[in-house]
Amino acid sequence: MLSLQEKLAQDKQRVDFLQSKLSRSQQLTDTMVTSLSSLDTRLQQLESSILPVYRETGILQQLKDRVDKTLVSLNDAIAHYQVETDTEGVIRAGPWENLDEYFHALGKIHDAIKFFKEVSTEVSNAELQPLEQLFEMGRDALRSQFREQLNRHSRAVSPRRLVELIAESEEGVETEPLTVEEQLPGAVREQLCRIAGWLLGPGGSSDYLTVYARTRSEGVLLRSLQDLREHIRKSSVSSSSTTGGVVASPSVVARGSYKLSKETPTKKQRRVTSAWNPGRRPSLMGSQTLNQLHAKRNSTAGLEFWDDGDAEGTGYTSVVDAWLVLVRAETELLGETIPSKERSAVFDKLIQKSLDSLVAEGENIGSLLQKGVAAGSYSRLLSVLPVVKHLVDVKPSLEALLQSSPPATRHRLDEVTRSLQERVALGLSDYVDTVRNDPEKQSNMPRDGTVHELTSNTLMFLVSVAEYATTAGGSINSNSSSSRPPKLTLAIYIINLLGCLSLNLELKAKGYDDQALASIFLLNNYNYVRKSLTNFGLIKLVVLHSKDIENEYEEKMSSQRQLYSRCWEKAATFIDDLYKPLHPLNLVGAKLKDKDRQNIKDKFKGFNDELEDLFAVQKHWAIPDTNIRDSILVRNKSNIIGDYETFYEKYVNVAFTKNPDKYIKYTPQQVENIMDHFFDISA
Numbered sequence: 001m002l003s004l005q006e007k008l009a010q011d012k013q014r015v016d017f018l019q020s021k022l023s024r025s026q027q028l029t030d031t032m033v034t035s036l037s038s039l040d041t042r043l044q045q046l047e048s049s050i051l052p053v054y055r056e057t058g059i060l061q062q063l064k065d066r067v068d069k070t071l072v073s074l075n076d077a078i079a080h081y082q083v084e085t086d087t088e089g090v091i092r093a094g095p096w097e098n099l100d101e102y103f104h105a106l107g108k109i110h111d112a113i114k115f116f117k118e119v120s121t122e123v124s125n126a127e128l129q130p131l132e133q134l135f136e137m138g139r140d141a142l143r144s145q146f147r148e149q150l151n152r153h154s155r156a157v158s159p160r161r162l163v164e165l166i167a168e169s170e171e172g173v174e175t176e177p178l179t180v181e182e183q184l185p186g187a188v189r190e191q192l193c194r195i196a197g198w199l200l201g202p203g204g205s206s207d208y209l210t211v212y213a214r215t216r217s218e219g220v221l222l223r224s225l226q227d228l229r230e231h232i233r234k235s236s237v238s239s240s241s242t243t244g245g246v247v248a249s250p251s252v253v254a255r256g257s258y259k260l261s262k263e264t265p266t267k268k269q270r271r272v273t274s275a276w277n278p279g280r281r282p283s284l285m286g287s288q289t290l291n292q293l294h295a296k297r298n299s300t301a302g303l304e305f306w307d308d309g310d311a312e313g314t315g316y317t318s319v320v321d322a323w324l325v326l327v328r329a330e331t332e333l334l335g336e337t338i339p340s341k342e343r344s345a346v347f348d349k350l351i352q353k354s355l356d357s358l359v360a361e362g363e364n365i366g367s368l369l370q371k372g373v374a375a376g377s378y379s380r381l382l383s384v385l386p387v388v389k390h391l392v393d394v395k396p397s398l399e400a401l402l403q404s405s406p407p408a409t410r411h412r413l414d415e416v417t418r419s420l421q422e423r424v425a426l427g428l429s430d431y432v433d434t435v436r437n438d439p440e441k442q443s444n445m446p447r448d449g450t451v452h453e454l455t456s457n458t459l460m461f462l463v464s465v466a467e468y469a470t471t472a473g474g475s476i477n478s479n480s481s482s483s484r485p486p487k488l489t490l491a492i493y494i495i496n497l498l499g500c501l502s503l504n505l506e507l508k509a510k511g512y513d514d515q516a517l518a519s520i521f522l523l524n525n526y527n528y529v530r531k532s533l534t535n536f537g538l539i540k541l542v543v544l545h546s547k548d549i550e551n552e553y554e555e556k557m558s559s560q561r562q563l564y565s566r567c568w569e570k571a572a573t574f575i576d577d578l579y580k581p582l583h584p585l586n587l588v589g590a591k592l593k594d595k596d597r598q599n600i601k602d603k604f605k606g607f608n609d610e611l612e613d614l615f616a617v618q619k620h621w622a623i624p625d626t627n628i629r630d631s632i633l634v635r636n637k638s639n640i641i642g643d644y645e646t647f648y649e650k651y652v653n654v655a656f657t658k659n660p661d662k663y664i665k666y667t668p669q670q671v672e673n674i675m676d677h678f679f680d681i682s683a
Helices: 004-093 099-119 122-153 159-171 186-200 207-243 290-299 308-313 316-337 340-374 379-393 395-401 412-436 453-466 469-480 486-509 515-535 549-574 594-618 626-651 668-676
Strands: 246-252 258-262
Touching (some): 004 122, 122 186, 159 207, 316 379, 340 379, 379 412, 395 412, 412 469, 453 486, 486 515, 515 549
16 A cells, blocks of 8 residues: 555646646647737738728729619610611501511500600600600501401391200200301400400400490391391292281291281281181181181181281391390300400490390380271280290399399390280270270171171280280289289189179170060070180189189070070960960860850960971070070970970860861971071081
8 A cells, every 4th residue: 555655746747747748739729829820910900901992993883884784774775766667568568467566666656656755855755756646547547447347247146046046945945056156256256355355455446346236236237137027028928928917926946937917918808817806707707616616716826816917027036136146146256356344335335236236136126016006906905915924034134134234234125025015905905995994786687696707816815814814913913013913813813804704794685676586696605605715725724713703604595595485485376275265175076156266266376387487586596505596495395395295285186277278287396496506507
């Protein structure tokens, strides 16, 4: 183990070693500090020398940039002075060959004009004028190109094509729609769109919008509608010449075929079919049966009757359909040719003239309706009903198509519809007055007691109106602010009209001298009304308001049968045993008193004369309904034949005269045979 002295000696050695190392480290540190101080001094000296040079270099760089910009501006300025020379040839050549080059040239001119306006010196002002003239020349050329391309390719749609398109929309016929390519080729649309964009942008011109609206309006919409109207008119004339006076109604059917309606072939023969004029005698009279009348009606089912003045309204519903098709196509075309922010304004201008023509035509139809009703002709009223129905039906499509247009434009056809509805309502009301006040002219009364023209006309009128029950009822409601269902309103109207008809017929019946003929007349007319209500489907409407209408007419007919039977009362009195003579067996071979013989003679003669008189008159009467005729004959025979047979058997073998053939002219069978030929003009 080491001693204390040895340990101290070791520690002292370690301390000395550490001190020597520390001294060496201090020397190195001092050397490093000296070196760094020297470096810092030198860096400061270097910075002091370089910083002025750096600053001078930055100034020189700025000067260089300015020189470069000046050179660029100078080159641009020099180029602007050369624009007129560089672009004049392109501008004067026009945009027809290379539209891109033309736009580039106009862009350079536009920039040069802007430059010279900003510079505004005497020299620049001198350069500005020719550039502006050149720019205006180029802009005019683009306007001209726009107009020429539009005019060249804006063609009216043919009537036959429009008829196909209308048929597609109405009946779902598969037809190629009217595409934008069919209206304007793709290359033309692209060119027009580019020209329009430039004119509205750098060109600073919007007058081309008016040109577009006017060209498409007059060259396509108006012309197409005019050609369609002319096509319909010529088709009507052609149909009239081949069908003996049948012309087209306002409705076009698929693939160019038209609904037909009776019409006079020439103006010289001007008239309205009697079915629509209460004061004219129709051809459906005489001894025709109701079934024959029904067959006649079925043969003309759906036909509309027009007079010469109705040519103004021919095809109106078809023209409206065509207008919708064309305007819808124009909307699509606008989307590919005119900038979006201008489309609404152009669209409104584009449709105005054609819309004006539709409104004017609709107003003319209303005016003709009013004049026709005032003149006592109701053919136009019946032809206007499908027009009103169609306008109401297309209203949703119309509103969707014109949703971006001003309210004044959107509601124009609505005003036409309301005007026509009002005039239809007034016309229907006037017809009631016409039926109520139809004059009692004896010359118009059927001599055979058959259906009066007023009855026939009224029922045919109602049948035609009922085909548009919702439209007619809605028109009446719109004129009276009623909230009733349209069909109920029309049912009330029909009941009212039939009531006026019955009252007028009863007044007319009083014009007959023979009450029996008056009863036959009313019986025929009531039966015609009753069966027409059923056969023509009117009963489905009428029962909405009056469920007992058929029973009411049955009661009226029963009453007239009773009244007619009175004409046999006088004949029946002659064969009644008023004086209670003795039984014939006790009279055979007996000598009668002169008074009794004369009484028997008077009975036979009175009955014979009455039977002959009744037959002579009533064989000329007619009951078209064979069932009613047979029932009346059976009733007559049941009232007469039995009593006559008893009377005949009682006195046939009694010696009341030396000339029995003079008084006993008819056997019971012969009387029955005679009665079977009542209401038979061939007898």
